Amino acid sequence: MQKFHDKTNINAKKNLTGSSFIDYRTQPRTYKKYPHFFLSFNINDYEELGFLNNIGKITDTKTYGNESIQLRVNPSAGGLYPNEVYIQLRGIKGLVSGVYHYMPLENKITLIHELSNDGLEYYFKEKNQKKFIFLLSNAYFRSSWKYEQRAIRYLLLDTGHILGSIFAALELENIPFDIDFNFDKEALNSDFSFDNYESFYVAVSCGDYKKIEVKKLRTPIVNVCACDYQIKDTFIEEFYKNSFKDDFPIISNIDLLKDINKKILYEAINKRRSIRAFRNKGITKEDFLFITKNIFEFASKYDLEIYFINNNISNMKKGIYKNVKLQKEGDFKETAIKLALNQKLAGQSAFTLFFTSSNIKNYFYLYILSGFISQILYLRTTSINLSSSGIGAYFDDITKEFFETSNNIFYVFAIGK
Structure with a gap:
């Protein structure tokens, strides 16, 4: 996977010579909708499905000139939202037992396949029936339209963010x-008739239902184009095919939000936003410890190393930290801005995190987990009325040179007030 990462690097030369014009009139559609003859159901009509309200719903609308952008509980690079969720x-x-497509704009689910003796469990190692199975896919052209080859990174991060939203719900x-x-x-991509334009990245399963082994989906699922038009990208498709592995552990029993009161967590889910500028104010060490509670341990368990620059946390020495160990004391605000493509957020923050890893074998999964952890950071930060933003x-x-590491850099995340 290293060759794909290297080809999507941003360096000073590439930043100065790369093309920057984007014709926003050509942006592809950022949602998928099945024809009217497919049955749709309001989530709020079913008590057992109430938690679905919080996995990707619209929480705000912003207007820029004649354009309106609907913001969701989960962020997305460039507001392009390449993810689709099937349940x-x-x-x-x-409700009929079946496979449904989640529609965040309408807060509905659409029945796309009625189950008989078949089911999604067939495609998993554990084939007994589950109460819920979430499948998260990406329609890559929504991102590659703007970000070209570097879209491979944003597809993974966006997947991690919506995975974090499902976890919180x-x-x-x-x-x-x-x-x-x-x-x-x-096999699932084929049976959903995606034709490589859309692909599954990760699944979440909940609750044992019956100890009955299910069969393969008896018929292919009708494919609806995820965009209003699409252009093939062989680089992204090759990257995805190179990601197929069968050895990443199942993740369960995650203790990253259990300490937050449920009412406060619900409010944080609805209030979460990506900040555009900080006020250059510091935070307390207690706030830092709350925001990052169990984060470094969880990341380390899966071969993620998190560096951070302390710009303005009280009672902690300013400088560079690896996990929670001080590496070099000093004021590195201006350097943080430079590293983040001259984005002031990175230096105005109280602290800025850098997700990294040397593990190439599990590159695909660890990149997703970087987005997942960042979604948790969004919620923990919002719950105490502080602000944050992914970069x-x-x-x-x-x-890499600044942190004196050979690790690949996955994500930058700024937190402050």
């Missing part, structure tokens, strides 16, 4: 779950 439901009173209801990367993506564009080469 298999079993045993919901008043399940946490609100105390619903246990497993995050699973090990299903047969190739997906940065100078890869000088960031």
Whole structure:
């Protein structure tokens, strides 16, 4: 995977010579909608599905000239929202057991496949029936239209963010779950008739239903174009095919939000926003410890190393930290701005995190987990009325040099007030 990462690096030369004009009139559609003859259902009509309200709903609308942008509980690079969510439901009173497509704009689900003795479980190692299965896909052209080859990074980060949204929604209801990367993506992509334009990245399963082994989907699922037009990108498709692996552990029993009061967590889900500028004010060490509670340990468990620059945390020495250990004391605000492609957020923050890893074997999964952890940081930060923002564009080469690491740089995340 290293060759794909290297080809999407941003360095000073590439930043100065790269093309910058984007014709926004050509932006592809950022949502998928099935024809009117498919049955759709309002989520709020089914008590057992109430938690779905919080996985990707619209929470605000901003208007720029004649354009309106609908903001969701999960962020997306450039507001392009390449992710689609499919949910298999079993045993919901008043609903047919089937595979549904989630529609965040309408807060509805659309039935796209009615189950018989078949089901999504067939494509997983554990084939017994589950109450819920979430499948997260990406329609890559929504991102590659703007970001070209570097879109591979944003697709993974966006997947991690919506995965974090699903996790938070399940946490609100105390619903246990497993995050699973090990299903047969190739077979499912084929049976969903995606033709490589859309592809599955990760799954979440919840609750045992019946100990009955299911069969393969009996018929292919009708494909609806995820964009109003699409252009093939062989680089992105080759990257995805190179990601197929079967050895990443199932993730469960995550203790990253359990300490937050449910009402406060619900409010944080709805209030979360990506800040555009900080006020250059500091935060307390207690706030820092709350925001990052269990984060460094969780990341380290999966071969992620987090560096951060302390710009303005009281009672902590300013400087460069690796995990929570001070590496070099000093004021590095201006350097942080430079590393983040001269974006002032990185230096105005109280602290700015840099997600990194040397693990190439699990590159695909660790990049997604970087976005997942960042979504948790968004919620923890928002819950104490502080602000944060992900930064997906940065100078890869000088960031590695600055931290004196050979690790690949995955993501930059700024937190402050």
